[in-house]
Amino acid sequence: MEIFKTKLNLDFVGKRYLAFAISGICILATVVLLVARGGPNYGVDFAGGVVVQVKLEKKHTPAEIRDALKGTELEDSIIQEFGEKTAFEYLIRVTNPDIRAAGLGEKAQQALSAKLGEKVDIRQVEMVGPQVGEELRKKALYAIFYAMLMMAVYISGRFEQKWLMSAVMAGSLIAASSFAAILGVGVMWLIFVALAVSIALCWFMKLKYAMGAIVSLMHDVFVVIGAFALTDREVSLSTVAALLTIVGYSLNDNIVVFDRIRENLGRLRKMPFMEIINVSINETLSRTILTGTTTLIVLVVLLVFGGPVIHDFAFALLIGVLTGTYSSIFVASPILLLWEGKTLQTGKNSKPQG
Amino acid sequence: MKRLSWRAGISAALILIAFVFLVPSVTQELPAWWSGVLPKDKIHLGLDLQGGVHLILEVEVKKAVESYLERVVEDLKPDLRKSKIRVLDLKRRGIDGIEITLAPDQEAKDLETLLGTTYPSFKLETGVRDEKGKAYFLSLIEQERTQIYKMAADQALETIRNRVDQFGVTEPDIRPQAGYRILIQLPGVKDPKRAIDLIGKTARLEFKLVDEENSLEDALKGNLPAGSEILQETAVDRKTGRKTTVPYLLKKRSPLTGESITDARVQLDNQMGEPYVSLAFDSRGARVFERITGDNVGKRLAIVLDDKVYSAPVIRDKISGGKAQITGAFSMDDAKDLAIVLRAGALPAPVKILEERTVGPSLGKDSIDQGFTSMVIGLSIILILVAVYYRLSGIIADAVLLLNIPFILGGLALFGATLTLPGIAGVILSIAMSVDANVLIYERIREELRLGKPARAAMEAGFARAFVTILDSNLTTVIAGLVLLQFGTGPVKGFAVTLIIGLVSNVLTAVFMARIVFDYLYVIKRWKTISI
Numbered sequence: 066m067e068i069f070k071t072k073l074n075l076d077f078v079g080k081r082y083l084a085f086a087i088s089g090i091c092i093l094a095t096v097v098l099l100v101a102r103g104g105p106n107y108g109v110d111f112a113g114g115v116v117v118q119v120k121l122e123k124k125h126t127p128a129e130i131r132d133a134l135k136g137t138e139l140e141d142s143i144i145q146e147f148g149e150k151t152a153f154e155y156l157i158r159v160t161n162p163d164i165r166a167a168g169l170g171e172k173a174q175q176a177l178s179a180k181l182g183e184k185v186d187i188r189q190v191e192m193v194g195p196q197v198g199e200e201l202r203k204k205a206l207y208a209i210f211y212a213m214l215m216m217a218v219y220i221s222g223r224f225e226q227k228w229l230m231s232a233v234m235a236g237s238l239i240a241a242s243s244f245a246a247i248l249g250v251g252v253m254w255l256i257f258v259a260l261a262v263s264i265a266l267c268w269f270m271k272l273k274y275a276m277g278a279i280v281s282l283m284h285d286v287f288v289v290i291g292a293f294a295l296t297d298r299e300v301s302l303s304t305v306a307a308l309l310t311i312v313g314y315s316l317n318d319n320i321v322v323f324d325r326i327r328e329n330l331g332r333l334r335k336m337p338f339m340e341i342i343n344v345s346i347n348e349t350l351s352r353t354i355l356t357g358t359t360t361l362i363v364l365v366v367l368l369v370f371g372g373p374v375i376h377d378f379a380f381a382l383l384i385g386v387l388t389g390t391y392s393s394i395f396v397a398s399p400i401l402l403l404w405e406g407k408t409l410q411t412g413k414n415s416k417p418q419g
Numbered sequence: 420m421k422r423l424s425w426r427a428g429i430s431a432a433l434i435l436i437a438f439v440f441l442v443p444s445v446t447q448e449l450p451a452w453w454s455g456v457l458p459k460d461k462i463h464l465g466l467d468l469q470g471g472v473h474l475i476l477e478v479e480v481k482k483a484v485e486s487y488l489e490r491v492v493e494d495l496k497p498d499l500r501k502s503k504i505r506v507l508d509l510k511r512r513g514i515d516g517i518e519i520t521l522a523p524d525q526e527a528k529d530l531e532t533l534l535g536t537t538y539p540s541f542k543l544e545t546g547v548r549d550e551k552g553k554a555y556f557l558s559l560i561e562q563e564r565t566q567i568y569k570m571a572a573d574q575a576l577e578t579i580r581n582r583v584d585q586f587g588v589t590e591p592d593i594r595p596q597a598g599y600r601i602l603i604q605l606p607g608v609k610d611p612k613r614a615i616d617l618i619g620k621t622a623r624l625e626f627k628l629v630d631e632e633n634s635l636e637d638a639l640k641g642n643l644p645a646g647s648e649i650l651q652e653t654a655v656d657r658k659t660g661r662k663t664t665v666p667y668l669l670k671k672r673s674p675l676t677g678e679s680i681t682d683a684r685v686q687l688d689n690q691m692g693e694p695y696v697s698l699a700f701d702s703r704g705a706r707v708f709e710r711i712t713g714d715n716v717g718k719r720l721a722i723v724l725d726d727k728v729y730s731a732p733v734i735r736d737k738i739s740g741g742k743a744q745i746t747g748a749f750s751m752d753d754a755k756d757l758a759i760v761l762r763a764g765a766l767p768a769p770v771k772i773l774e775e776r777t778v779g780p781s782l783g784k785d786s787i788d789q790g791f792t793s794m795v796i797g798l799s800i801i802l803i804l805v806a807v808y809y810r811l812s813g814i815i816a817d818a819v820l821l822l823n824i825p826f827i828l829g830g831l832a833l834f835g836a837t838l839t840l841p842g843i844a845g846v847i848l849s850i851a852m853s854v855d856a857n858v859l860i861y862e863r864i865r866e867e868l869r870l871g872k873p874a875r876a877a878m879e880a881g882f883a884r885a886f887v888t889i890l891d892s893n894l895t896t897v898i899a900g901l902v903l904l905q906f907g908t909g910p911v912k913g914f915a916v917t918l919i920i921g922l923v924s925n926v927l928t929a930v931f932m933a934r935i936v937f938d939y940l941y942v943i944k945r946w947k948t949i950s951i
Contacts, residue, residue: 197475223891313895313896317852317895355858363851
């Protein structure tokens with residue numbers, strides 16, 4: 066069985082301005098959404114606070130549950146249904162990060178079973194102090210940043226043999242960011258500045274593969290965060306794990322195409338760079354679709370059967386795999402062309418091979 | 420072909436090793452012949468899968484410095500008297516040191532000598548001279564303060580370990596973290612609240628005499644006599660469940676504390692059948708207890724735990740022999756926990772819960788079931804898809820894909836890693852990505868075949884060309900995994916570990932092991948067509 070019987074020659078690169086526009090709109094929408102909401106919707110891991118997950122025997126309205134909790138520390142809580150409707154599971158959430166009483170689960174159980182007169186199963190209690198939430202947020206941002214940076218170094222090294230140059234770039238960025246951290250610059254700004262600087266450095270040092278990778282990885286992370294904001298999902302520790310996995314997956318996709326470009330550059334010396342990129346994308350297209358599909362199938366299964374705890378995690382990966390596949394074709398590879406006209410002028414006037 | 424049999428031998432050995440590491444996890448009881456050299460460790464299940472408590476505590480080390488300074492103030496008083504240094508005022512200032520005001524005609528020289536010989540942890544600083552006297556400041560040396568912080572954190576860790584051991588949790592994980600914090604993981608705990616209470620209790624036990632020279636009513640109105648304090652006893656009525664608090668006026672000074680306790684046990688009252696805690700003192704404690712009870716017959720002695728009065732019985736007679744008991748309206752669990760904390764000793768400073776995550780056993784079980792279901796369904800779909808798409812080569816790919824499962828699980832057992840719910844997702848995901856390695860190779864072989872190469876040459880070129888790409892793509896994901904490992908806690912770490920093990924196993928199975936089969940078919944058996 067084959068997806069494409071005939072040899073393909075779709076013009077992906079020619080559509081790059083359309084693709085840039087779509088990506089630009091997605092990123093802009095994410096930024097607008099985030100600004101309108103005053104930042105990502107942080108879960109208890111990052112915002113601090115308490116979440117008690119309870120399983121009841123029958124359906125209750127949030128108001129009933131809140132009434133039953135009167136007189137406990139949880140009385141000012143937000144009640145949400147969780148998971149499937151028939152599971153009667155609820156999240157009792159207190160955002161006040163100063164809450165510090167231990168054993169809130171037990172208290173909720175006592176109050177609820179006394180007032181509602183049914184068996185109450187405390188499924189999960191999460192209490193994160195404000196300090197820890199803040200630290201985790203910092204650590205998460207750093208993790209995403211360092212993951213991208215290390216991958217950029219790896220790519221520059223592998224694809225352009227510019228190990229030293231990329232190591233210098235990474236070293237100076239790490240030094241600058243730790244220096245700024247000592248000065249107490251907000252991590253969010255720090256990361257933004259660092260990423261902007263990395264892109265600028267890539268541009269001037271002509272680390273084009275690294276630049277393609279960094280831009281497409283940022284693109285993917287943005288789109289996933291945007292999808293979370295749009296669907297009102299919470300950003301938690303497992304979201305960060307998902308984001309890092311997406312970074313890995315998306316890069317995986319980029320590398321397959323980059324590898325082919327590198328190989329074709331050696332093979333089809335006379336062909337214009339733009340053509341080479343197009344040929345390479347076409348040659349790897351059936352692989353891209355096949356791998357993307359199997360991964361998506363697995364993630365859909367996880368989304369449907371994996372249960373509510375892993376639901377958001379699977380959702381993040383699902384969106385990430387979609388945008389990762391898209392970005393390796395429409396973002397990462399066309400970016401290599403930014404230097405076109407400066408460095409590869411010589412190849413243009415010769416006739417293509419084949 | 421000699422090299423082929425070598426490679427097959429290595430593969431067989433690796434598969435065997437993976438299964439050997441899996442045996443302890445899948446069997447209930449290891450067979451008798453399972454020798455000591457073979458692995459015995461099961462795969463650890465994360466708290467999210469088996470239920471339990473995860474805590475991060477902060478030892479409030481500053482409080483330890485405060486109480487150290489308070490102690491020094493108490494010690495200084497008799498020393499100053501002995502050295503005939505006249506002092507107007509002596510008090511602690513935060514965690515910085517001790518303020519001391521000398522009488523106007525008192526020379527500072529004697530104070531300097533006293534400090535130099537007996538209190539080397541302090542530096543004497545001159546303060547302002549006001550109308551009343553000469554103010555000095557004994558500043559606690561920075562190094563000394565850090566030392567107290569460190570000791571308090573170490574001792575808290577040790578005490579909590581002791582308490583958890585005596586509480587009886589299998590495989591607890593208790594370790595220090597930066598910033599005087601303690602990470603505690605208690606898998607499978609049925610009663611999280613009780614465990615948390617037991618761990619978090621400071622358990623500072625003090626015996627204090629009730630101040631009977633002054634009136635409690637006066638004190639409650641605000642005329643608190645110097646050297647006394649008001650503490651409450653909370654009594655719960657067994658029948659109505661109503662709480663009542665009883666205030667006591669107590670002497671501040673505590674002649675005897677929990678430090679002198681050598682043993683604490685739960686015992687049952689003969690008449691009422693109610694549990695109480697019996698204490699045994701060390702020899703110094705026994706002497707002190709004998710003296711207090713002897714000197715104060717007819718008065719009341721309050722037993723105070725963490726500034727709460729447990730009981731205040733009247734001393735009927737001198738008590739020698741170093742035994743005492745704490746009664747109160749205890750439940751059996753309360754009494755047991757009290758005995759544990761008294762035996763394990765007090766925390767040197769209170770602890771604050773920074774993070775608490777409790778997973779009930781029912782949720783853990785559901786998560787395992789759901790994780791397992793998705794794994795089976797997802798894997799089946801992939802296997803069918805690959806077999807249909809690549810025919811015989813697809814079936815070979817399926818076989819090596821399945822090998823990933825024992826490799827990943829065996830790897831988890833080998834490294835003593837923890838399987839969490841995101842970890843199960845990691846297994847599924849790495850199998851999906853292992854499909855990618857096979858796809859890369861097979862698509863390459865197809866391309867080579869289209870160019871008209873014979874079967875063997877196409878197969879060899881496919882493997883060789885795809886290898887670089889597979890290595891690059893897996894390595895970059897491993898980088899992401901390593902970053903996650905550095906950053907992650909609990910479930911996230913579990914995900915990172917399974918992902919990394921999975922990717923290594925990917926390369927091993929898809930590139931190394933699948934190649935053996937292909938070499939056998941197209942090099943040894945010289946098959947002329949590839950079913951792909």
